[in-house]
Amino acid sequence: MAAQMDILRFATAGSVDDGKSTLIGRLLYDSKSIFEDQLESVERTSADRGEEYTNLALLTDGLRAEREQGITIDVAYRYFATPRRKFIIADTPGHIQYTRNMVTGASTADLAIILVDARKGILEQSRRHAFLTTLLQVPHLVVAVNKMDLVDYDRDTYERIVGEFTAFASKLEVTDLTFVPISALHGDNVVERSVNMPWYEGSSLLHHLEHVHIASDRNLIDVRFPVQYVIRPHASTDPELHDYRGYAGQVAGGVLKPGDEVVHLPSGLTTTITHIDGPHGPVEEAYAPMSVTLRLADDIDISRGDMIARPNNRPEAAQDLDAMVCWMTPNRAMSPRMKLMIKHTTRTAKAMVKDLHYRLDVNTLHRDDEATELGLNEIGRISLRVTQPLFVDDYGRNRLTGGFILIDEATNNTVAAGMITSTR
Amino acid sequence: MQRCDYLLSQLDVLEAEAMHIFREVAAEFERPVLLFSGGKDSIVMLRLAQKAFWPAPIPFPVMHVDTGHNFPEVIEFRDRRVAEIGVRLVVASVQESIDSGRVVEERGRRASRNRLQTVTLLDAIEAHEFDAAFGGARRDEEKARAKERVVSFRDEFGQWDPKNQRPELWNLFNTRIRRGEHVRVFPLSNWTELDIWDYVRREELELPPIYFAHNRPVFERDGMLLADLPYANRGEDEPAFEATVRYRTVGDASCTGAVKSAAVTLEQVIEEIAATRITERGQTRADDRASEAAMEDRKKEGYF
Numbered sequence: 076m077a078a079q080m081d082i083l084r085f086a087t088a089g090s091v092d093d094g095k096s097t098l099i100g101r102l103l104y105d106s107k108s109i110f111e112d113q114l115e116s117v118e119r120t121s122a123d124r125g126e127e128y129t130n131l132a133l134l135t136d137g138l139r140a141e142r143e144q145g146i147t148i149d150v151a152y153r154y155f156a157t158p159r160r161k162f163i164i165a166d167t168p169g170h171i172q173y174t175r176n177m178v179t180g181a182s183t184a185d186l187a188i189i190l191v192d193a194r195k196g197i198l199e200q201s202r203r204h205a206f207l208t209t210l211l212q213v214p215h216l217v218v219a220v221n222k223m224d225l226v227d228y229d230r231d232t233y234e235r236i237v238g239e240f241t242a243f244a245s246k247l248e249v250t251d252l253t254f255v256p257i258s259a260l261h262g263d264n265v266v267e268r269s270v271n272m273p274w275y276e277g278s279s280l281l282h283h284l285e286h287v288h289i290a291s292d293r294n295l296i297d298v299r300f301p302v303q304y305v306i307r308p309h310a311s312t313d314p315e316l317h318d319y320r321g322y323a324g325q326v327a328g329g330v331l332k333p334g335d336e337v338v339h340l341p342s343g344l345t346t347t348i349t350h351i352d353g354p355h356g357p358v359e360e361a362y363a364p365m366s367v368t369l370r371l372a373d374d375i376d377i378s379r380g381d382m383i384a385r386p387n388n389r390p391e392a393a394q395d396l397d398a399m400v401c402w403m404t405p406n407r408a409m410s411p412r413m414k415l416m417i418k419h420t421t422r423t424a425k426a427m428v429k430d431l432h433y434r435l436d437v438n439t440l441h442r443d444d445e446a447t448e449l450g451l452n453e454i455g456r457i458s459l460r461v462t463q464p465l466f467v468d469d470y471g472r473n474r475l476t477g478g479f480i481l482i483d484e485a486t487n488n489t490v491a492a493g494m495i496t497s498t499r
Numbered sequence: 500m501q502r503c504d505y506l507l508s509q510l511d512v513l514e515a516e517a518m519h520i521f522r523e524v525a526a527e528f529e530r531p532v533l534l535f536s537g538g539k540d541s542i543v544m545l546r547l548a549q550k551a552f553w554p555a556p557i558p559f560p561v562m563h564v565d566t567g568h569n570f571p572e573v574i575e576f577r578d579r580r581v582a583e584i585g586v587r588l589v590v591a592s593v594q595e596s597i598d599s600g601r602v603v604e605e606r607g608r609r610a611s612r613n614r615l616q617t618v619t620l621l622d623a624i625e626a627h628e629f630d631a632a633f634g635g636a637r638r639d640e641e642k643a644r645a646k647e648r649v650v651s652f653r654d655e656f657g658q659w660d661p662k663n664q665r666p667e668l669w670n671l672f673n674t675r676i677r678r679g680e681h682v683r684v685f686p687l688s689n690w691t692e693l694d695i696w697d698y699v700r701r702e703e704l705e706l707p708p709i710y711f712a713h714n715r716p717v718f719e720r721d722g723m724l725l726a727d728l729p730y731a732n733r734g735e736d737e738p739a740f741e742a743t744v745r746y747r748t749v750g751d752a753s754c755t756g757a758v759k760s761a762a763v764t765l766e767q768v769i770e771e772i773a774a775t776r777i778t779e780r781g782q783t784r785a786d787d788r789a790s791e792a793a794m795e796d797r798k799k800e801g802y803f
Contacts (some may be wrong), residue, residue, distance in 0.1 A: 080509045086680040098558050110778045149664070151645050152638045154691050161509040163689055175666060184667040304522040308555035310790040316554050323551070325519045325670065330505070350697050354514055354550045364516035364670075366551070379526050418671055421526070478669045487675040 080156065083284060083336055086180040086213065087191035088204040094221045097233040098259035099153060099166060100191065102281065105266045108155035133183075150180045172397040174437060174452035176206065181211035182478065185289045188217045193226045193256070197239045199438045209247040209400060210454070210494065212474055214292040216244075219254045219357035221279060224258040246440070248406075248471075251287075255280045268289045293363045294473045298329030298337070299390060300383040301420035301466075301476075308369055309372070321352060322377055326466075327420065327475035329385070331361045331369070338389060339375050340382040340466050346373040355389045363475070380422035382466035390476055392464040393498035399470075402455050404483065405488040408448040409457075410427055413489065418477040419465045424485055426481070430458040456496070470494035510698055512548065517686035519670060520649060521633070523550035524641075525558055526686050527674040530632040531684075533591070534803065535561040535581075538572040538749035540687060543544055545584065547553045548633075548687060560587035562632075566612040566618050566751045568592045568730045573749055576707040591623035608719075608732045611754045617802045621657040624681055631674075634803050640693045640779070643795035647797055649688050655679040657801030671712030683803075692779055696769045711768065712760045717742045723756030747779045749773070757792045 091093035103109045112215055145404045153164040165180030181187060187208040191201050199220075208394065218240055226232045233256045244252055255264055256275055263269035266281045278286070303324035308316045331337075350370040351361050361367045370385065377383075384390060402409050409428060417426040434446035434455040449455045470477030481491035524531055533548060535541045548557045581588045583593045593612050596602045601622060602615045626634060631650075647666050665673050674713040676682060687695070700708065703728060718737045725731050727739040729786040731753045736764070744757035745768065762768040794802075 079609075081506050082509045082512050107776075111776045112778055149646050149661075151642075152646065152689070154639045154689070156509075156691070161694075177668045179668055183670075290506050293505070295505060303519070304526045304552075306552060306555050319554055323522055324513060352553070354511075354518065360505075364512060364515050364519075365507070366515040366522070375708070411761070418673065421523075423735075475669060478671070480666075480668055480671050480673065482673055482675055484675075487673070487677065489667075489673045492666065492668045 076272045080101065080159065080161050081289075082161045082163060083186060083287070083289060084165065085182040085186040085188060085271065085284065086161045086167055086177070086208075087090065087188045087190070088177050088180075088207075089169045089200075090168055093169070093190035093192055094259045095166070095169070095190050098219065098221065099164060099259070101262060101265050102164075103153065103155050104264070105281075106157055107493075108153075117200055123132055135383075152336055154463045156328045157281070157285055163410075166298040168298040169204065169319050169435070171200070171203065172452060174203075174454075175401060176415060177204070177207050178211060178403075181208055181491065182474075185216040185292060186284070186287060186411060186435065187213045188216060191220050191235065191236060191240070193220050193232055196236050198241065201240070202243055203437045203481060205244060205249070206440060209249055211215045212471060213250075214280075214289055215251045215253070216257060216285065217280070219243075219259075219397055220254060220256045221259055223263060223272065224261050228263075228269075229382075230272075230274045231437045233275075242473075244485040253277070253283060255283065257330075291400060294328040295330055295362055296328070296388075297388055297467070297468065298331055298335075298383070298385045299421070299466075299476050300331065300369065300484075301327055302325055302377055302379055302381045302383065303421045304379060305377065312317070313430050317322045318413050319370075321370050322383070323366070324365045326361050326363045328473050329362060329388075331367075332359060336386060337371070337383050338386045338391065339377055340384060340392060341422050341464060342375060344373070344375050345377060346371045347386055348372075382420070384466070390466040393467050393496040394461045394464050395498065396459045396461065396465070396493045396495055397432075397456065397457060397497045398479070398493040399435075399454060399456055400449070400481070400491045400493040402449040402451060402491050404488065405451045406488070407483075408450045409491065414484075415458065416460055416482040417465070417479050417493075419467065420476060421466060422463075424465065425462040427460045428457055429460050432458070447478050457489050461492075467495050467498060469496065510694065510701060513690055513694060514550070514698070516670075516689065517544075517547045518551040520672070520684060520686040524631050524633070524671055524674065524682075526554070526649070528682075530538075530627070530629050531559040531631040531633065532627065532629040533557070533559060533564050533633040534635070535577065535588075536635075536749060537563070537577040537580075537707055538635070539695055539699060539706055539710065540637065542580070542636050542700055542706060543690075543698055544588075544633060544686060545580070546702055548706060549626045550583065556586070557586050558588050561622060562589040562591060562627075562629075564591045564616050564623070565593060566616055567592065568612055568728070568751050568752045570707070570709050570726070570728075570746075570749065572709050573707045576705075589623065589627065591619050593619045595619075596622065597696055608734055610732060611637050611751060613751050614753075614797065615803075616801050617657075617797065620803070621801050624657065630676065630681050631684055632681065633686060635687055635688050636685050636803060637687050637692070637695075640730050641794045643798055647685065647688070647798075649685055650674060651683045651685065652676065653681050653683060653801065657681070659683075659798050659801070661795065661799070693769075693773060696765075696772055700765055700769065707749065710751065712745045712763045714743055715757075716740070717744060717757060724759070725754075725756060726752055726753050
């Protein structure tokens with residue numbers, strides 16, 4: 076039944092040459108998610124340009140500049156569904172100058188697909204994509220070895236790539252790694268198991284996407300409820316509502332239940348949850364990513380930006396943070412002493428970059444300790460001093476309470492994404 | 500099937516995400532407004548806004564950009580729904596923009612007020628000092644929209660710069676703007692047309708009657724069926740005839756096409772939508788057919 080579908084968000088990284096657009100086009104087409112008028116429009120444009128094949132990249136490259144230059148410059152979101160799952164694809168460009176776009180797409184992804192051309196094997200960019208996937212803690216990684224038709228569906232070629240990638244991945248924190256040999260062009264192992272590769276005993280790519288277990292990826296242990304909005308129906312004539320005071324937010328971790336003892340941060344006061352109001356009325360349990368409203372037994376001064384946790388399991392209240400950051404603006408470089416705004420869960424504060432420990436070469440993973448600044452698309456480890464405590468976890472423990480963005484007050488632009496590695 | 504592994508259905512996840520967006524914007528902006536057309540997407544938005552702030556009332560007004568080219572059934576529905584909910588309605592009138600000389604009416608048979616709406620919308624945002632406008636646009640609708648942020652920045656001229664958008668990571672939104680600038684906010688970004696219909700069914704939301712099959716005089720233009728209403732400028736060579744139709748989208752009546760259909764119940768409509776092989780905008784919106792980048796160009800100017 077449709078109501079029992081869940082959602083899998085996945086990111087794809089690669090360039091047109093890897094057959095990424097062909098793969099997405101095939102997934103959309105075979106799941107009947109491309110409509111006739113879209114296909115006609117793409118066919119027409121392809122023909123106008125004298126292209127031999129219908130260029131399915133035109134489906135995802137939505138902006139005029141992208142179509143004119145034949146490149147993907149931004150994250151495009153595409154949607155398709157099978158009876159089992161709804162899928163949200165964050166389609167990101169693969170080149171190094173678009174690292175920030177891949178970081179953005181990966182931030183919400185449950186799974187990432189890295190495309191490798193079977194003829195070329197593991198390239199520098201494959202390693203970069205794998206590194207970024209693990210930096211953003213995408214729980215599941217699929218390496219789709221594409222263009223198997225061009226290597227005569229040769230098992231040894233595939234096994235060699237698997238071996239090489241596995242060796243590289245052992246240096247990264249990859250929790251779940253799957254390989255699928257495919258031909259996106261011919262559809263081998265995309266939706267159906269391929270008859271051309273009887274030696275492959277795994278499932279097709281779509282079957283894997285439909286069945287990969289994502290329920291355990293969320294943190295259901297550490298209760299984290301960033302207070303987003305205080306609901307007080309003031310001028311109510313209804314006496315029931317007159318004293319209503321609810322704390323609305325999206326659960327970032329753990330399972331909350333009425334009757335649970337909780338602690339409010341920053342006050343440190345403890346109280347008990349009396350009710351949890353969900354979108355359809357009271358609920359007995361709340362967990363990520365539910366948006367709910369908590370009612371508490373005691374009248375505590377609670378406002379937006381505060382955090383609710385369990386008395387014996389609290390996030391760190393930290394003003395000094397170490398984090399990996401990806402710098403995202405071409406306008407100015409990041410360097411020590413720089414002052415920025417930090418937005419973390421529902422709390423916004425001022426912050427200063429205290430130190431740049433190193434810049435990481437995303438291709439070789441080499442650490443440059445001599446670096447004095449980070450430019451566009453560069454990744455490094457920094458220390459930040461924040462004007463007020465943030466209630467944080469390590470990013471590896473919880474992506475929602477471990478991630479933050481930095482905003483330049485002069486331009487109001489989002490200039491960096493950060494992943495907290497430790498507090499001090 | 501019993502779920503004991505803390506999984507949520509796709510509608511539950513989308514609903515939670517939209518409520519999060521509504522609350523975030525209400526918390527961080529001074530004067531939000533919800534754009535309400537009386538169409539299915541804005542009806543879903545209104546329900547989500549109710550849920551986000553329940554049991555308190557929706558803490559912002561709704562605004563209808565009225566082209567004057569309306570389906571009477573939709574206006575009747577709009578007024579009734581707004582009264583039931585008790586939310587304040589602001590009407591921004593394209594006719595008034597024309598009367599005051601801010602815009603000039605297009606001429607000819609295909610004259611439409613679609614593009615003029617942008618000026619009316621931006622003038623109203625400025626006059627009311629709105630700093631955030633919720634819109635019902637979805638990324639699956641159109642390829643320029645597929646690239647748009649959930650919280651999408653507009654400069655002091657109301658313009659969208661697609662190449663210079665703020666990255667959006669996790670569930671964090673950058674809500675910082677200067678005076679005179681504003682953002683458009685799209686809580687339904689990740690919904691598809693079918694999700695909207697599934698939600699309408701699940702929440703038992705009432706829709707204007709034009710979404711269901713009914714008889715009306717229509718005529719054919721550019722392969723679309725347009726309602727034979729006075730402002731559609733039907734020509735001598737465009738004979739009117741009676742047909743059983745329903746609408747897939749609700750827009751300016753002069754450029755929104757109907758589809759032939761016998762679907763009179765919600766179930767039947769959903770069945771037809773699930774089986775259709777043409778997008779809703781491709782099938783029913785003349786405004787998108789102007790060129791490959793028609794939507795992108797209008798959006799840059801400040802369109803919805």
